[in-house]
Amino acid sequence: MSLHMRLAGAGSPLSDASSYVLGMPHLSPNGLSENWLWKELGHRHWNLIAKAYGRAATGFGSVGDQPIYAAFRNISLHGGDLGGVRENDSLDVRSTITHLSETRVVSRHFAAYRDRLIADVEMTSVFVRRQAEGVNRSITRVRIEGTGSAEPSLGTMPSQPAYCGHETLAHDTCVDEHELGTTDITMCPHLDFNGAGLLYFSSFVAAVDRAEWHFIGKRSGHFSTRGRQARFHANIEVGDDITVRMFAAQDGAACRHRALLSASVDGKLLAEVMTHRTMS
Template sequence: MNVALPPDAFAVTAAPVCEETLLLGMPQLCLAGLSETWLLKELGHRHWMGLAQMAGRAVPDFRDASGEPVYAAFSALSVTDADFARVRENDRITVRSEIRRISRTQCASRHTLTSAGRPIGTVHLVSAFVRRAPGGGNHTVARVALDGFPPPDRPEATGLAARAAAFRAGRGEAEARFGLEPDEAARAVLEIDPCPAQDFNGAGFLYFSSFIAFIDRAEWQFDSRRAPLASTRSREVYFHGNIDPGERVVVRRLASRRDAGGLAHHCRLERAGDGARLADVFTHRNL
């Protein structure tokens, strides 16, 4: 359980671990079972608090040498072996979370989910410390390194951070892993006007869980007749950028596959004003 403690109650630790069992109610559920949007917000908070614990702090208030705030922006996430449709109201899930430092600027967390002793999914999150340029908006963020953390672990050659870096360098094979091939005929586009009161977080960024919500909204637009109660089996997201309030987002479907077992697709989120890539999202859903 995440508990706020006095600063002297913490010691710097390389891999903080916490475990908590939660009773599921309406905030944690959607029509198809466990709400992925709620789950990502919850795990994002656990990741953020884990960073504080790893740095020996009571709260995650990070700042650069000039006193400007530094945030942990998610650069990649994956959901694997998900069975979110298994749980319903009044069920309990146990979430076991651990976090570690993987480079001077990046940290990674792993969250395993079980219900009634059965696994229902694993979520990996990778974050990078970032700050805005003075007077700049969300187009001007840059990575920074912070002191006060344990030395980074040896990076995993095939881990999520490595896959995200390979994809950004044009060497990714995510489409092959999700059984997708680019299909010009399958392309579809949805433009979304994010709402500051719903889609942005307290730091002023378009929240990472909103990216996933936009993908699900686009899937509903493109495939609602085929997938009225789709539930995520696996998902992998590589984040590239962000927007300022008032800017629009385009969701562009680049590839898709449908069969009796489910629905898979690759969607790209772009900034409507200049076409800049915001995220690439690979999704496999149960029908």
């Protein structure tokens, strides 16, 4: 079954399809840039939400209230073949909202080159707003109402923007894993935070990549992503750094690791990321 058939119905208000001629912004030395892909799919996810609620121009929330954002709780990439594209290739991306409610949105994205799967991505977000202006640790979940207002969601957990709090990726730990170590990653507001002043979800993944490069070294540069899972629990303030604790499995032909990301200032768990890479 082709990718186009699997995504029958693209073009409806809850779907979108686009093509990209790949150039330097889209690429890394080993093929498609995973960091670019996450940012682009995050943008598509938000645009689909805006279309679904009919608020592409005005956004969410009432005038005078703190803005409402879609904060990612989970992201996953499967069937990755990011090393399968090169400069000037045409990448087709089809995106669909598969679940939409007042509290949660799930989107599915297929990226393909000549109908060959490059990445199958699922993204889950919840609606959040700050309780105190400019304080990321005050973020709480809210419910989007049909009229455009927002109310606190049941089970709200202040300073845990996503993300449903106690679920972890512990059941996905690598077989025969060993601890590689712990390293601190400096976060830069010009590179790692988004327009809402929050540490962007793709920056959590980038921090894991920096830690991988730190622990594994040049061997890491020959790998491309086959699979990635991340679960987000909290955010940080501008000026805070992240501590990455990494565990890896023994596998000479591949790179499999699990990372726990915490706030350097107080040790609060921010995210968990599972990664599977193979030689390009």
